[in-house]
Amino acid sequence: MTARSVLRRVAIPSLDREQLYDVDIEDGVFTRIEAVDRRADQPGPITELWPGYVEAHAHLALPANFDDSLDDPRISALSYLYHGVTHVADLFGFPLLKSRWEAGAAASAHPYPELVHCGYAATATRDAMGLTGHGVEFPSPVFMLGMEEDLADVLHANRARGGTFLKVMFTDGTEQPEMEARFSRLSPKVLEHTERVTREQGVPAVLDCNTREEVLEAYRIGFRLFAHPVRDFVLSDEDWDLLADARFVTTLSGLRPMVMERAEFEAEYGRPGFLATQDPANLEFVAGIEEPYGIQYKCQDTRTAALRVMRENNLAALRRGRMLVGTDCGNTGAFHGYSLLGELDLLAGESADPELRHGIRHAATVDNWHFFHRLAQREAGAHPISVGAPATYNLFAAARGADDTPLSTLPDATVVAGTPVDRAAIAREIRTLRDSASTGKVVL
Structure with a gap:
């Protein structure tokens, strides 16, 4: 029996911000998206x-909790759904949880x-100064690229684990000018080889970079996807x-x-959805924070500056x-x-500018969906909301005016x-899951 549903006179701002549409859905697919009216002519609230939101940079196998515990991937998956996130890009570590994630998906109502993932990241080897490549400090494996020949093994190993792109750690860990390097970096020769091979094989490569210098060097070599914004300098028009x-x-x-x-933590974690999805022990922990980690680790000023620049x-x-x-x-x-x-709020800041708000939400949905x-190395189609596409979406009741x-x-x-x-x-x-014997946690 065919399952049908309809949406009448809804706005689809990512298609046309002034138009209202009638939308038909059959068997989980959009079958009709027809412009029917102008938004300005519709009295009252508009839906x-x-x-769906797309998370463009996640690590499911890293412990987000303040006690360093790792949530069961079933909880992570359900937390994404709860918040309207329908697609997730994992940028290294997922194979550690892959079997648990897949078992949870098979049993879930x-x-x-x-989800799309890269497998494990590739980083530099230890250098003469004793520094190791970024990534080895995390509780998840990373591959070492010491010479060009290592890349073939890395790509093969990640492909066998279901990875469809490569995450490359290319940063020495500095975030502001004149800071000491924390990590070793891939040599230009290895980086150039990595760009050439991944391009020839059609494997997308995402680079972890911090600084303007790192990004400009990687871009010159041919890389185009960067896992973070530049942290040390506000880029000029010439840079762009x-x-x-x-x-x-x-x-x-x-x-x-x-x-x-402490007050910022409590405000940040006081939004609807936190207690419904996250470990409440995190709230108890932040309530006892005496001073920011940045002060404890003597990087408060540099990290604050990095956030502003980012x-x-x-x-x-x-x-x-x-x-x-x-x-x-x-x-x-x-x-x-x-x-x-929360990232959307951090980007918007105090601004109520409708253009900025629209742009942020468009980036988190349509642009992230194309990314x-x-x-995933597949054709995306023109738009996630189109006839024949899966009917995956969020609905928001929008007030009239600002x-x-x-x-x-x-x-x-x-x-x-x-x-x-x-x-x-x-x-x-x-x-x-949190009330079970495992308390909703897993051990790798």
Whole structure:
């Protein structure tokens, strides 16, 4: 029997911000999207239909909790759905949890988010100064690229694990000028070989870079996808001209917990959805914080400056259509699903500018969706909301006129391939997992 549903006179701002549409769905697919009226002529509140949110930078196998515990991937998957996140790009570590994720998806009454991953990241070897490549400090394997011949083994190993793109750690760990390097970096010869081979094989490569110098060097070699914005300098118009088609993922959420005060933590984790999806022990922990981690580790000023520069470069990328939205979740204090909505607020700041708000949400949905499919090495189609595409979307009740509700506001409804997401049922299931003998945690 065919399953049908309809949406009448809804706005689809990512298609046309002035138009209203009638939408038909059959068997989980959009079958009709027809312009029927002008938005300005519709009295009263208007429902907006947006594509599902896409997390462009996640680490499912890193412990986001303040006690360094790792949530069961079933909880992470359900947390994404709860917050309207329907697609997730994991930028290294997923194979450690792959079997658990797949078993959870097979047994779940809820549709899991679609996921794409790289396998494990590639980084530099130890150098003469004793520095190791970025990535080895995390509780997840990384591959070492010491010479060009190592790349073939890395690509083969990740492909065998289901990876469809390559994550390359190319940074010495500096974030502000005159800082000491923390990590060794790949040699230009190895980096050039990596760009050439991945391009020839059609394997997308995402680079982890911090500084303007690193990004400019990698761009000159041929890389175009960067896992973070530049942290040390606000890029000039001339810089942006040199980086003509580069794309940058935002990741403010992954760095900000380092510099937050107790009251900021409590406000950040006080939004709807936190207690329903995350370990409440995190709230108890942040309530006892005496001073930011940045002060304890003597990097408060440099990390604060890095965040300011990152946001400015994010917004400059947004104005040029080159911004993607991610969180680096899995870093302490950056939580799956929850932090992506928080990232939208961090980007918007205090602004109620409708153009800025539209651009941020468009980046987190449509632009991220194209990025997701690029990482998956498949054609994406013209738009996620189109006839024949899976009916995966979020609905928001939009007030008339200026809308100053936080961008982090939960969707009023989330649908995945035609199946409505039951947020209350998800919260109950997460609570059951946390009340189990495992307390909803896994050990790698």
